[in-house]
Amino acid sequence: SYVLVLNCGSSSLKFAVIDASTGEQPLSGMAERLGSDDAEIVFKQNGAKQTQALTPHTHKSALQALVTYLLGYPALVQSLTAIGHRVVHGGEHFREAILIDSLSQQRIADCSNLAPLHNPANLLGIEAAQEAFPQLPQVAVFDTAFHQQMPDYAYLYPLPYEYYRDLGVRRYGFHGTSCRYVTAEAARLLNKPAAELKLIIAHLGNGASLTAVKHGHSVDTTMGLTPLEGVVHGTRCGSIDPGIIAYLAHRLNKSTDEIDAILWKKSGLLGLSGLSNDCRTIEEAAANGHEQAQLTLEIYAYRLAKAVGELMIPLGRLDALVFTGGIGENSSLIRARTLDWLGFLGLQLDSEANEQCIRGKAGKISQNGHAAAWVIPTNEELMIARDSVALAAAAQGEQA
Amino acid sequence: SYVLVLNCGSSSLKFAVIDASTGEQPLSGMAERLGSDDAEIVFKQNGAKQTQALTPHTHKSALQALVTYLLGYPALVQSLTAIGHRVVHGGEHFREAILIDSLSQQRIADCSNLAPLHNPANLLGIEAAQEAFPQLPQVAVFDTAFHQQMPDYAYLYPLPYEYYRDLGVRRYGFHGTSCRYVTAEAARLLNKPAAELKLIIAHLGNGASLTAVKHGHSVDTTMGLTPLEGVVHGTRCGSIDPGIIAYLAHRLNKSTDEIDAILWKKSGLLGLSGLSNDCRTIEEAAANGHEQAQLTLEIYAYRLAKAVGELMIPLGRLDALVFTGGIGENSSLIRARTLDWLGFLGLQLDSEANEQCIRGKAGKISQNGHAAAWVIPTNEELMIARDSVALAAAAQGEQA
Numbered sequence: 001s002y003v004l005v006l007n008c009g010s011s012s013l014k015f016a017v018i019d020a021s022t023g024e025q026p027l028s029g030m031a032e033r034l035g036s037d038d039a040e041i042v043f044k045q046n047g048a049k050q051t052q053a054l055t056p057h058t059h060k061s062a063l064q065a066l067v068t069y070l071l072g073y074p075a076l077v078q079s080l081t082a083i084g085h086r087v088v089h090g091g092e093h094f095r096e097a098i099l100i101d102s103l104s105q106q107r108i109a110d111c112s113n114l115a116p117l118h119n120p121a122n123l124l125g126i127e128a129a130q131e132a133f134p135q136l137p138q139v140a141v142f143d144t145a146f147h148q149q150m151p152d153y154a155y156l157y158p159l160p161y162e163y164y165r166d167l168g169v170r171r172y173g174f175h176g177t178s179c180r181y182v183t184a185e186a187a188r189l190l191n192k193p194a195a196e197l198k199l200i201i202a203h204l205g206n207g208a209s210l211t212a213v214k215h216g217h218s219v220d221t222t223m224g225l226t227p228l229e230g231v232v233h234g235t236r237c238g239s240i241d242p243g244i245i246a247y248l249a250h251r252l253n254k255s256t257d258e259i260d261a262i263l264w265k266k267s268g269l270l271g272l273s274g275l276s277n278d279c280r281t282i283e284e285a286a287a288n289g290h291e292q293a294q295l296t297l298e299i300y301a302y303r304l305a306k307a308v309g310e311l312m313i314p315l316g317r318l319d320a321l322v323f324t325g326g327i328g329e330n331s332s333l334i335r336a337r338t339l340d341w342l343g344f345l346g347l348q349l350d351s352e353a354n355e356q357c358i359r360g361k362a363g364k365i366s367q368n369g370h371a372a373a374w375v376i377p378t379n380e381e382l383m384i385a386r387d388s389v390a391l392a393a394a395a396q397g398e399q400a
Numbered sequence: 401s402y403v404l405v406l407n408c409g410s411s412s413l414k415f416a417v418i419d420a421s422t423g424e425q426p427l428s429g430m431a432e433r434l435g436s437d438d439a440e441i442v443f444k445q446n447g448a449k450q451t452q453a454l455t456p457h458t459h460k461s462a463l464q465a466l467v468t469y470l471l472g473y474p475a476l477v478q479s480l481t482a483i484g485h486r487v488v489h490g491g492e493h494f495r496e497a498i499l500i501d502s503l504s505q506q507r508i509a510d511c512s513n514l515a516p517l518h519n520p521a522n523l524l525g526i527e528a529a530q531e532a533f534p535q536l537p538q539v540a541v542f543d544t545a546f547h548q549q550m551p552d553y554a555y556l557y558p559l560p561y562e563y564y565r566d567l568g569v570r571r572y573g574f575h576g577t578s579c580r581y582v583t584a585e586a587a588r589l590l591n592k593p594a595a596e597l598k599l600i601i602a603h604l605g606n607g608a609s610l611t612a613v614k615h616g617h618s619v620d621t622t623m624g625l626t627p628l629e630g631v632v633h634g635t636r637c638g639s640i641d642p643g644i645i646a647y648l649a650h651r652l653n654k655s656t657d658e659i660d661a662i663l664w665k666k667s668g669l670l671g672l673s674g675l676s677n678d679c680r681t682i683e684e685a686a687a688n689g690h691e692q693a694q695l696t697l698e699i700y701a702y703r704l705a706k707a708v709g710e711l712m713i714p715l716g717r718l719d720a721l722v723f724t725g726g727i728g729e730n731s732s733l734i735r736a737r738t739l740d741w742l743g744f745l746g747l748q749l750d751s752e753a754n755e756q757c758i759r760g761k762a763g764k765i766s767q768n769g770h771a772a773a774w775v776i777p778t779n780e781e782l783m784i785a786r787d788s789v790a791l792a793a794a795a796q797g798e799q800a
């Protein structure tokens with residue numbers, strides 16, 4: 001059965017019609033630069049690509065364009081059994097995917113404080129989809145849900161306790177849907193039930209996070225209240241001395257918001273390299289002798305390895321370190337550099353296997369030892385599609 | 401030979417006359433609450449204690465009171481061979497202790513941007529001591545110096561590179577003098593040259609830091625540009641999601657400086673427990689069933705253990721984890737809780753030894769295994785005295 005998966009970002013809308021059993025995508029595409037003059041939407045179907053300019057440049061008009069396009073393919077619309085929405089922040093309320101009703105919609109809105117750029121966009125997608133397809137069950141799948149069983153000593157920050165109680169300041173973690181998918185895949189590939197595995201999942205994309213997964217549950221993760229914390233991201237700084245913010249505000253005579261924008265948009269791979277937030281560009285420059293690019297990759301791998309060291313604490317033993325996401329699935333260089341630091345955990349690179357696991361190929365990239373390293377491509381959309389089908393079926397069962 | 405050691409804090413002045421070979425302190429004391437109406441200075445000599453109120457309430461008047469007191473003991477003054485100053489921030493310039501001259505004094509002033517509360521106070525102490533004892537060599541010993549050999553990939557933050565180049569934003573690390581002392585003691589107690597040891601030193605006082613010491617050099621440490629980063633401190637938060645600052649600024653409608661003050665003064669053990677920044681008070685409350693106090697200790701130990709995991713990356717192997725500082729030297733509870741997480745490194749608590757190593761007693765607190773855990777009391781003042789004697793002797797040698 002087919003699911004329409006919607007991922008409304010702050011200035012983008014990704015969508016796909018997905019076969020929840022095979023992962024096949026008869027239609028997919030993306031609206032980009034929403035809010036700016038050159039907003040456009042791209043549809044990909046049967047290998048063909050079609051682009052439309054968007055006026056007005058809003059999420060709403062992007063969704064309308066998508067609906068109009070879909071209505072031109074009645075058979076495709078007929079085949080849909082649910083619409084699955086990626087929702088960034090589920091706060092402490094949402095511990096798993098849910099069927100959307102008016103109460104849960106309100107609760108997603110209540111979490112907007114925690115993700116002011118993302119949850120409102122997610123809600124726009126939900127409203128537009130309800131209007132266009134009132135007969136279809138709508139499902140929300142949260143980036144944070146997989147981490148909600150984390151123990152309190154892992155999610156609390158050493159801040160005045162009332163900020164947790166009154167303002168919800170705690171570690172939530174993100175990339176949860178990816179971690180859930182990869183955990184299931186790891187269990188399949190390692191041929192052991194998830195309930196017996198201790199994994200560290202390094203999801204390395206434009207945003208990057210590491211999660212310790214113990215017996216199928218997240219027990220700690222490097223992202224926090226926001227997706228800024230943790231390892232080096234494409235344009236975000238990850239963890240830094242929090243004292244740096246006031247220092248920079250004074251030295252540069254800038255406001256909190258201006259410094260915050262630098263930490264989110266001008267830092268990470270981009271800030272260190274001075275070149276790009278794209279790992280490929282930096283690897284090419286490094287190969288051509290660009291010293292700052294070389295140093296950037298060193299810092300990236302070193303901080304990644306340190307995060308693995310941290311996450312060994314809640315795990316105590318490691319079955320597998322799993323690389324996923326754009327960088328994790330493709331950069332044999334970053335993987336090799338990271339494993340160089342991790343010999344003390346019994347990890348030793350298998351260079352040949354490492355070079356082969358790129359562009360979607362899964363495999364083990366370490367030699368036999370106490371622990372293994374793997375590449376396992378993620379598929380958040382497929383996970384959302386599966387959740388949607390399962391919840392839609394459960395809802396129908398209840399109705400019958 | 402005797403050294404007058406001065407430690408000028410932002411609102412305090414600690415001082416001691418120390419025998420650099422035995423560590424004996426014929427005179428010691430402290431001026432507190434400088435800048436406030438109830439500023440006072442306490443002298444301890446031969447077991448007797450004498451307190452004086454200070455007017456004006458300045459560092460300068462505290463130093464004058466000390467000089468006046470000293471001049472009442474001409475034999476003691478005669479025995480001094482040097483004055484040693486603790487200086488918090490040596491920036492990238494100072495890689496070891498130095499004899500103070502006008503050039504280096506200017507350079508210490510140049511580092512004031514990096515430690516606006518501390519370096520100016522340190523300079524006041526230096527100026528007053530020069531005026532009172534112009535004939536004595538003055539030595540500066542820096543908290544940051546021991547960390548200056550750290551590699552670039554460990555000290556650079558994933559921020560725009562020009563903030564390092566133009567504003568000095570990097571990891572400096574602190575507690576360096578303590579680490580240097582403890583490293584030498586560890587070599588003595590483990591009966592192995594420092595050049596062959598891999599240590600993690602957990603200096604746990606009101607401020608807390610962990611340092612990876614490889615072959616006698618700091619290779620990474622948890623404090624950063626400022627002493628705010630890293631593990632849980634008495635009133636400071638340590639590492640948090642940097643995104644929390646803008647979040648709190650918005651939710652509480654506060655300025656960067658107001659939030660910064662909360663991170664430095666209302667967080668850490670104090671903020672989490674809601675009780676005190678004093679570990680003893682929290683341990684007592686926890687023993688009496690206070691749940692928030694229990695959780696505070698759990699978080700403290702968990703974050704400490706995670707920092708050990710991180711610092712395993714640059715070390716690759718661990719000879720000894722060393723506890724020092726007020727909490728490290730006295731809290732068998734925190735040590736036990738921390739080691740509970742570290743079994744995978746081959747560390748196993750020796751409960752009996754752990755209970756015995758308190759109030760200045762050094763010893764091994766782990767059972768035989770790959771790695772050992774030790775308690776080694778620190779003595780920063782003695783280290784400063786030794787540095788001062790060594791530099792004064794070298795200077796005299798040059799003159800002769």
Ligand SMILES: Nc1ncnc2c1ncn2[C@@H]1O[C@H](COP(=O)(O)OP(=O)(O)O)[C@@H](O)[C@H]1O
Pocket residue numbers: 204205206207234277278279280281283325326327330331332
């Ligand atoms: N062959 C490759 N080598 C190195 N990095 C790659 C390669 N292919 C993609 N990447 C990197 O993957 C990152 C994007 O990851 P992705 O998971 O697609 O991001 P997002 O978080 O936006 O979903 C970019 O930094 C890109 O440079």
Ligand SMILES: Nc1ncnc2c1ncn2[C@@H]1O[C@H](COP(=O)(O)OP(=O)(O)O)[C@@H](O)[C@H]1O
Pocket residue numbers: 604605606607634677678679680681683725726727730731732
């Ligand atoms: N017996 C004890 N048990 C637990 N903590 C202790 C004990 N004695 C001292 N401490 C703690 O040591 C800390 C102060 O450490 P210290 O190294 O003296 O601080 P500073 O960083 O100011 O030099 C306080 O939190 C105090 O509670």
